[in-house]
Amino acid sequence: VCIGDTMATLHLGQVLSFDGSPFDEGHDAVWHERRGALAVEGDRILAVGPADAMRAAHPAAEVIDHGDGLIVPGFVDAHAHYPQTGMIASWGKRLIDWLNHYTFPEEMRFADPAHARAVAGRYLDLLLDHGTTSVCTYCTIHPASVDAIFEAAEARGMRVFAGKTCMDRDTAPEGLRDSAQSAYDDSKALLERWHGTGRASYVITPRFSPTSTVAQLEALGALWGEHPDCLMQTHLSEQVDEIAWVKSLYPSARDYLDTYEAHGLLGAGGLYGHAIHLEPRERDRLREVGASLIHCPTSNTFIGSGLFDMGGLTREGQIVGLATDTGGGSSFSMLRTMAAAYEIGQLRHRPLHASELLWLATQGSARALHVDDRIGNLAAGMEADFIVLDLASTPAIAQRVAQAGDIWEALFPTIMMGDDRAVTSTWVAGRKR
Ligand code: GUN
Ligand code: ZN
Numbered sequence: 001v002c003i004g005d006t007m008a009t010l011h012l013g014q015v016l017s018f019d020g021s022p023f024d025e026g027h028d029a030v031w032h033e034r035r036g037a038l039a040v041e042g043d044r045i046l047a048v049g050p051a052d053a054m055r056a057a058h059p060a061a062e063v064i065d066h067g068d069g070l071i072v073p074g075f076v077d078a079h080a081h082y083p084q085t086g087m088i089a090s091w092g093k094r095l096i097d098w099l100n101h102y103t104f105p106e107e108m109r110f111a112d113p114a115h116a117r118a119v120a121g122r123y124l125d126l127l128l129d130h131g132t133t134s135v136c137t138y139c140t141i142h143p144a145s146v147d148a149i150f151e152a153a154e155a156r157g158m159r160v161f162a163g164k165t166c167m168d169r170d171t172a173p174e175g176l177r178d179s180a181q182s183a184y185d186d187s188k189a190l191l192e193r194w195h196g197t198g199r200a201s202y203v204i205t206p207r208f209s210p211t212s213t214v215a216q217l218e219a220l221g222a223l224w225g226e227h228p229d230c231l232m233q234t235h236l237s238e239q240v241d242e243i244a245w246v247k248s249l250y251p252s253a254r255d256y257l258d259t260y261e262a263h264g265l266l267g268a269g270g271l272y273g274h275a276i277h278l279e280p281r282e283r284d285r286l287r288e289v290g291a292s293l294i295h296c297p298t299s300n301t302f303i304g305s306g307l308f309d310m311g312g313l314t315r316e317g318q319i320v321g322l323a324t325d326t327g328g329g330s331s332f333s334m335l336r337t338m339a340a341a342y343e344i345g346q347l348r349h350r351p352l353h354a355s356e357l358l359w360l361a362t363q364g365s366a367r368a369l370h371v372d373d374r375i376g377n378l379a380a381g382m383e384a385d386f387i388v389l390d391l392a393s394t395p396a397i398a399q400r401v402a403q404a405g406d407i408w409e410a411l412f413p414t415i416m417m418g419d420d421r422a423v424t425s426t427w428v429a430g431r432k433r
Contacts, residue, residue: 008058009430011038012051013066013388016407017073017378018363022355023314030355032407038071040384043157043429048378066388069424070411072358074133074385075334076365076376077324079233079273079294081138082123082149082162083107083116084327094304095239098328104173107165110140111175116148123326124152124160128433130333131423133385134366134375136161136233136271136323138205141178146190150200157429159375159383161231163205164190168216171249172207180215184223191227199429201231201371203271208235209246209259221264231269231369234260237282238274239305257282266291269370273325274299275313276306286318292368293318295360296325297340303328310341311350321368322360334361335418342416354412384430389414393422 015036020029037054039046039061047054055063083106090102110116116139127135139145139162146164153160166183167176178186187204195202204227206212206220224232237243237256250259257278260266268290275286275293286293295308314320323329324337331337338357345352352360366376374383389411392398397413404410414422426433 008039008041008046008061010054010058010061010063011040011066011071011386012036012063013069013071014407015048015071015378016358017048018359021363022353022359027353027355027408029359036071038378038386040430043384045378045380045382045384047380066424068391069388070391071378071386071388073362073376073378074387074426074428075131075361076321076369077127077132077135077334078292078321078365078368079271079296079323080135080326081328082120082135082326083110083138083140083145085119085123085126088327088332089330090327095242096245098303100173103327104176107140108173108175110142110145113142113144113148116140116142116145117152120145120148120152121155124149124156124158126332128156128426128428129420129423130335131387131389131420131426132332132334133387133426133428134159134161134369136203136231136369138165138207138233139163140165141167141176143186143190146194150194150197153200154198156433157199157431159199159201159371159385161201161203161369163187163203163233165205165207166216166220167207167211169211169213172211180213180219183216184219187220187223191223191230195227195230204230204232206234206265209256210242210249214263217259217263217265224267224269225264228267228269231271232265232267233271233273234265236260236272236275237277238300239303240277243277255279255282257285261285271321271368273323274305274308276300276308283313283316283318287316290319292321294321294323294368295341296323296329297344298331298337299325299329300344301340302330307344307348309348310345310352311348319368320360321365323365333419335415335422337361338415339417354408354415357415358411385428387426388424389418389422390424391422393418397422
């Protein structure tokens with residue numbers, strides 16, 4: 001169809017892409033080609049198909065042969081805290097003590113814009129090494145921490161979602177508090193500077209109800225009402241102690257979700273991190289409005305939060321994304337995150353299939369972020385964010401894969417045992433990073 005497209009590049013390898021969600025349609029939702037090809041022109045995918053047909057259709061294209069490598073969409077991490085890069089894997093605390101002990105002191109360091117720039121660049125490079133091409137991240141209360149991550153993303157061509165974390169209650173420490181007004185003003189200024197600039201998306205970001213006053217939740221709810229095309233991210237029902245704390249701070253709220261709902265912070269563009277210990281009313285409202293629930297499995301086990309109900313929530317039609325929650329999460333890797341999601345699924349008697357895990361880490365998270373028509377899949381017209389996986393990246397994985405009967409048996413050992421060594425190359429908007 002595109003004879004003479006001299007600018008096109010043809011990537012040869014195994015190719016996996018989605019025609020639908022494996023949660024709805026099983027493995028039929030997945031297209032796998034042993035000798036496949038991905039045609040890329042500029043920053044877009046031109047076509048996907050069997051290698052022979054693609055070579056015939058694009059005779060002038062430059063060819064890059066990835067051999068047995070598996071070409072899949074770049075991973076999409078739907079919830080992370082880039083400022084916590086330096087304190088990942090901090091020992092021995094549960095949520096509230098963990099925040100006070102490790103997180104808040106680390107986030108104070110971002111008062112220095114040079115520090116924010118250094119961590120933002122290091123963080124995005126770590127993501128690319130691990131095959132993650134898009135992330136939705138919290139920043140700190142400091143506006144410069146938002147500039148730092150968007151500038152670092154722009155330099156790497158990455159589609160990144162980020163927002164200034166807002167905290168104005170005295171539950172947050174001195175030095176890490178804004179006010180209702182400054183949170184509104186700073187968020188609005190950052191939104192106007194960054195939202196829709198290149199691949200940047202601004203996300204309105206009240207950290208969670210325990211660190212905001214009602215006045216701040218209302219101000220951010222109003223800002224969201226003025227910019228409904230922005231996403232809004234926060235935390236919801238992560239630990240039992242946290243829920244009791246919310247009840248004590250908001251005595252008239254019907255439940256945790258109501259602290260957001262009552263202040264304009266519940267909607268289709270809402271991203272609710274963790275969402276583990278939900279009441280029936282909360283589940284009903286989240287589903288009714290089409291909100292996104294973000295599963296953070298390595299964090300949930302690492303901080304001891306609980307077991308996300310993937311089976312029940314997907315069955316009732318909730319929108320679910322997958323995320324590392326770095327640095328409450330113990331990894332930068334979406335492979336490791338898929339493995340943890342599998343293990344939590346086992347504890348809840350809902351073993352997730354490799355196709356479901358890969359979908360969650362790509363299309364599922366992209367859908368949760370409302371960009372599944374742009375990223376998270378390999379299809380004509382989509383942005384060319386993809387990775388090449390080596391399905392035999394270590395001797396331990398290779399000896400297991402030698403006995404694999406099909407693509408799922410070949411992929412699952414890499415999901416369970418793989419790390420950044422499994423990511424042969426990462427391509428962002430058509431360019432190798
Ligand atoms: N709840 C509020 N802030 C945080 C955070 O930084 N990490 C996690 N895991 N939970 C939170
Ligand atoms: Zn979080």
